[in-house]
Amino acid sequence: MSIPFIDLKAQYARVDDAVKKGIDGVLEHGAYVMGPEIKDLESRLSSFCAVRHAVGCASGTDALIMALMAFEVGPGDAVFTTPFTFMATAEAIALLGATPVFVDVDPVTFNIDPDDLKRKIADVKDNSDDLTAKGIIGVDLFGQPADYARIEPLAQNNGLFLIVDAAQSFGATHQGKPVCSLGDIACTSFFPAKPLGCYGDGGMVFAHNDELHKLLVSIRVHGMGEDKYENVRLGINGRLDSIQAAILLAKFKIFPDEIEKRQAAAERYHKLLAGIDGLTTPTVAEGNTSVWAQYSLLARDTEHRTELMGKLKAADIPAVIYYPNPLHLQKAFANLGHTAGDLPVCEGIAGRIFSLPMHPYLAASDQKTIASVLKG
Ligand SMILES: Cc1ncc(COP(=O)(O)O)c(C=O)c1O
Structure with a gap:
């Protein structure tokens, strides 16, 4: 499955x-x-x-x-x-x-x-x-x-x-x-x-x-x-x-419990994915808690992301890019006159980011599989 x-x-x-x-x-x-x-x-x-x-x-x-x-x-x-x-x-x-x-x-x-x-x-x-x-x-x-x-x-x-x-x-x-x-x-x-x-x-x-x-x-x-x-x-x-x-x-009724389960799944990912060359796991800033709507990683560069997402796809593991095109570069906002390079941090992240499966019912064994695919 x-x-x-x-x-x-x-x-x-x-x-x-x-x-x-x-x-x-x-x-x-x-x-x-x-x-x-x-x-x-x-x-x-x-x-x-x-x-x-x-x-x-x-x-x-x-x-x-x-x-x-x-x-x-x-x-x-x-x-x-x-x-x-x-x-x-x-x-x-x-x-x-x-x-x-x-x-x-x-x-x-x-x-x-x-x-x-x-x-x-x-x-x-x-x-x-x-x-x-x-x-x-x-x-x-x-x-x-x-x-x-x-x-x-x-x-x-x-x-x-x-x-x-x-x-x-x-x-x-x-x-x-x-x-x-x-x-x-x-x-x-x-x-x-x-x-x-x-x-x-x-x-x-x-x-x-x-x-x-x-x-x-x-x-x-x-x-x-x-x-x-x-x-x-x-x-x-x-x-x-x-x-x-x-x-x-x-x-x-089950939402508070689901938040805990999401946070536990995120913790497991942090541990499993720490130390993979070129991969950055997400950081929760001091004073914040996250509900982990997504678990998003940064690859070294776009080529590295393509390689990692290719490995996941070959193993039938879904991964999604949120968001490949920042809004200032979307056609819908062309009237604002932005060009590539206007918001460099955002554009850099858009070229490297991808998200892994994340939900309260994510099994530790599935996370191990995902980590071993990313490491392999
Ligand atoms: C950050 C953000 N704002 C607004 C929305 C819009 O929400 P809805 O899809 O319920 O209209 C979304 C939904 O994806 C979102 O992620």
């Missing part, structure tokens, strides 16, 4: 009764949209994240769009973010007519580099006639929080909002705090492959501030006022389905 990249079947075997019961409950009460499961899930996840408010929504992408809309982001606004992320992060900025300003990443954590962030903010503030510095989206790549201890003061000192894109890091912590309690607003995704995933699309937005919460609730349903047929602003259809919320409630 080949080793799955993410084993959702093993997880389902653990939760199938609870999931079926949850789905049946929705089918019986019939409130398929915005049913009681939504509030239940929001209340459980906000407690888990130690944050006052949670707003369930249709996807991680919608979570980001709703957060940016709550800050009235639009044309002429600069939002600073990393190019080494999934498309949705920067796409949400551009969809609202604003400009993503890409910041290079840290060579060890692959997350936004606070020194480059400081430079890019100063550059927009001092030298741009057509852009106003408005906010920052930090991304917690592969499940590890960005360096918020340094990013938060930069946001505050420059009057910028801070959105935490925790699509990959739900359940992780930074300096003892859950990631979704950080920033002004935190956004997550429940896409099936995410650490806490549903069986379709889903997401959530978190905020401490009551006003922001009210705005998010309104934006989620077409800018509703007192009821959904009073529209006081523009919004979206960003609702989370009751069935997905019921599935998440069932899966959330």
